[in-house]
Amino acid sequence: MAEGPFDWLDEHAWRRGRAGLTRTLRPRAADSPVLDLASNDYLGLTRHPRVTQGAASAALRWGAGATGSRLVTGTTALHAELEADLAAWCGAEAALVFSSGYAANMAAVTTLTGPGALLVSDAANHASLIDGCRLSRATTAVVPHADPEAVRKELAAHPGRAVVVTDGVFSVNGDLAPLRDLAGVCRRAGAGLLVDDAHGLGVVGERGTGAVAAAGLAGAPDVVTTAVLSKALGSQGGVVLGPARVIRHLVDNARTFIFDTALAPAAVGAALAALRLLREEPERPARAREVARDLSDRLAAAGLRTTVPAAAVVSVLAPSPQSAVEWAADCRARGVAVGCFRPPSVPDGLSRLRLTARADLTDDQIDRAVAVITTTAPTAP
Known part of the structure; x- marks a missing residue:
């Protein structure tokens, strides 16, 4: 009898089990x-009452789903309001909301580089940045963790269009990227800096405006920030913040924006409520x-x-x-x-x-x- 096309999965699962690497889904109760x-x-x-009420009110007014992609029917007035509020809070020129942080990172990395460009990626970066590098078709150089000198050497060895990508706060150890030093290295080389601030937004800085703002880089024309609405803001979704021309480019070219259903109104309403609550507290x-x-x-x-x-x-x-x-x-x-x-x-x-x-x-x-x-x-x- 011929071997089934997925029989190899049993051996793979057994090996993972022996190594202690099996993962398990554990549904949790609401209470x-x-x-x-x-x-x-x-x-x-x-679970803050104002945040859950923001979600409920948005769902009741706009519906359970966004009904389509952002470029068809998925952009509501609520999405535009959230983007304006996020940009103002973080000190960015413009913002674009995605259905997840993963989608936001994939969009930013792949559309700001491409064949012929260089990506310099920190060895401890999140999987979404790594996947973005792989799909970008750019030349990717992985450098030692939090090492601006290694970044400088890679940029010097590959003249031309380049972007350095890094987490702002690294998700495993919780350490902060040397953003000021990285920005200086990038500027001397004429490279862009892309920072995933998923674990910094809402936590780092005096008002929680994130690692990029805390480093004095908010609104910089050569810095792009990605972040999520699903961590400190207690909701769902992702966002790219940066120069208006970067956001325009994403709208026209980012596949995870163009071909993805928009973030549900309830998540948008919750994020808006959380952001306003954070400003008050x-x-x-x-x-x-x-x-x-x-x-x-x-x-x-x-x-x-x-x-x-x-x-x-x-x-x-x-x-x-x-x-x-x-x-x-x-x-x-x-x-x-x-x-x-x-x-x-x-x-x-x-x-x-x-x-x-x-x-x-x-x-x-x-x-x-x-x-x-x-x-x-x-x-x-």
């Missing part, structure tokens, strides 16, 4: 009592960063290997992929949900728990999280 240190709800806005970003530092300091004091957070992400290293999986499961069994990152999701190959701080966590909840994580920690071999 789950588990303490959440795994989501990206950095400001605690996903500017202390939320600082509180999220304070919680992250507290978690990092206390876990390190207990003898665990942690990262020093620049935003709201804290990594705690584990001895192996399997021990990370078991550690995360033990935490969940004791009522604390944490992220579990292991190869190939981590560029450095080191397995870890990934904790995300939230501005609405109480001191008692932080005490509980620290106690659970430390008492369930595996012993290094």
Whole structure:
């Protein structure tokens, strides 16, 4: 009997299982009592009454779906309002909203480069930037993490049109990219700088306007920012912010904009409400960063290997992929949900728990999280 076309998947799944790399979907209940240190709800806005009301009101007025792509029927007055508000808040000339952050990154990377161009990508960049580089058909140079000198050398070796791409806050370790230095390197070489600020928007900076603004680069003509509405703003979707001519180019050329159904009105309404709430309560970003530092300091004091957070992400290293999986499961069994990152999701190959701080966590909840994580920690071999 001939081998079936997908029989190889069984062997593949077995090998992943042996390596401790099997992933599992775990549906959560709406009223789950588990303490959440795994989501990206950095400001605690996903369930805020004003944000959920913003979603509900938008759905009731505009419908459950956007009905089409942005260039057909999918652009509502609400989409335009959100884009104007996001651009004003971040200090950008213009903004364009996408159905996801992944789609926004794919659009920006592929349409601002192409054959004959050079892309210089940080080794720790998010998968969406990496996929954008692969699909762009540009020459891609991957450089060591957070190394402006390595970027300078690559730009010098490849004269011509070039774009440097980097996370603003790196999603695994939570460290901040050296954006000022990178911008200087880019300007001396005549290259553009593209920053994915998904984990910085709403968290970094005095008002939470993000890593790009905090670096003094807001509104710069040679800097483009991508971000998401699904983390600090508690909604769904992505956005590209930058010069108006960049946004015009994306509208005309970005396949993930042209051929994708627009972001649903409920998500747009929720993001608008969250953005306005953040303007009224500017202390939320600082509180999220304070919680992250507290978690990092206390876990390190207990003898665990942690990262020093620049935003709201804290990594705690584990001895192996399997021990990370078991550690995360033990935490969940004791009522604390944490992220579990292991190869190939981590560029450095080191397995870890990934904790995300939230501005609405109480001191008692932080005490509980620290106690659970430390008492369930595996012993290094």
